[in-house]
Ligand SMILES: [Fe+2]
């Protein structure tokens with residue numbers, strides 16, 4: 008299932024396995040979790056259908072190849088896919104890129120212009136994008152950015168200019184309940200706060216444990232100033248369409264909290 | 276090239292070329308009592324060469340088990356090839372969601388825990404220097420070798436390809452350690468070097484290490500580890516100081 012979060016911007020979500028055990032829910036259920044629900048840290052991809060051109064940002068994991076193909080084709084109808092963007096060559100993000108290029112042979116592969124290992128990831132022939140590069144889709148337009156918070160060097164973030172949407176990929180993910188699949192954060196059954204953001208970042212971006220907290224907090228302030236987004240569309244959470252900047256502010260607390268909690272586990 | 280690290284651990288090194296230096300993308304072969312274990316599977320780029328070297332190094336017996344540091348393509352690229360070639364190769368991986376990582380039939384190992392693989396004990400360590408969340412460092416109790424990805428690496432010049440730290444004039448050079456970590460563990464631009472040092476010291480205090488065997492660098496002999504570590508922390512310091520956040 009997919010959801011159109013703004014005219015022409017479609018959100019595709021792969022819930023992935025139940026992560027309850029990861030959160031030790033049996034012993035100490037977090038306040039946001041009701042017993043009986045399954046907990047997910049999803050994969051999200053976004054299909055942008057502009058008046059002139061179309062673009063897929065990330066491709067879900069290899070466990071969802073058919074689902075992705077079906078959903079993209081039903082959204083596109085008789086339109087073609089023009090760009091397949093890989094935010095970074097991590098398997099749960101890039102796992103279906105080759106399959107999508109096979110399905111849409113005219114589509115162009117777009118990858119990060121950062122890092123130096125492209126040949127190890129089949130990205131040597133991709134169109135490489137860096138800070139400030141844009142792709143015009145007609146009534147939508149995307150711009151690429153150097154990723155601030157990431158796991159691997161070959162990595163890029165994206166914004167969509169007309170809607171002021173930030174796609175921060177692995178940053179600002181969080182676990183949610185199965186009943187909130189494709190819900191906006193403001194529709195979720197429980198508030199999304201520092202707690203859920205912590206449970207994601209203290210696992211996935213575990214390196215926050217070893218950082219200079221104030222430096223990361225200053226970086227977050229700079230990102231707020233730079234992007235000032237109206238909407239945030241993460242790769243591992245729910246789309247935030249209200250008070251987006253406040254959620255970025257919460258990330259400053261998350262970084263501080265990780266110094267106390269340490270690493271909470273692994274995901275992926 | 277194959278280089279013996281201990282009696283039972285062999286480094287099978289492959290490299291890719293960057294503009295003015297090379298980067299290892301290696302695997303390590305362990306001869307256990309009852310079979311052969313390989314740490315990581317290398318990149319598809321080196322599929323043929325790695326497979327053939329493993330075929331030779333195992334006297335045509337092939338590999339029985341793969342212990343995977345993480346599912347990143349340059350590490351997991353030849354799992355299916357090894358299984359096609361040598362049949363029932365067991366895959367031991369720390370990933371909690373192997374199907375999402377594209378891994379088939381994986382036996383889960385737990386970071387922080389230990390496991391017997393082909394009669395040999397391995398411990399799985401939470402790595403302070405890594406990229407993916409599920410990355411594990413792998414400690415082989417019999418040889419006391421610590422296998423690391425992606426941290427503890429270094430770039431190298433072509434003539435240094437088969438070196439261990441002991442073959443350099445004075446251990447692995449600072450510049451090669453620094454450039455490798457700057458380019459590959461980008462989050463070090465936010466690091467507090469003291470916190471990193473504490474975490475690395477804690478790991479090395481817990482496990483007595485004869486050699487560190489990085490996937491992306493020259494192996495570091497235990498006697499060179501202090502020198503390497505000092506350079507690594509100095510590198511982390513330089514990386515974070517060069518990245519100014521106003
Ligand atoms: Fe991710």
Ligand SMILES: [Fe+2]
Pocket residue numbers: 345347406407424425
């Ligand atoms: Fe990696």
Ligand SMILES: [Fe+2]
Pocket residue numbers: 347349350424425490491
């Ligand atoms: Fe790697």
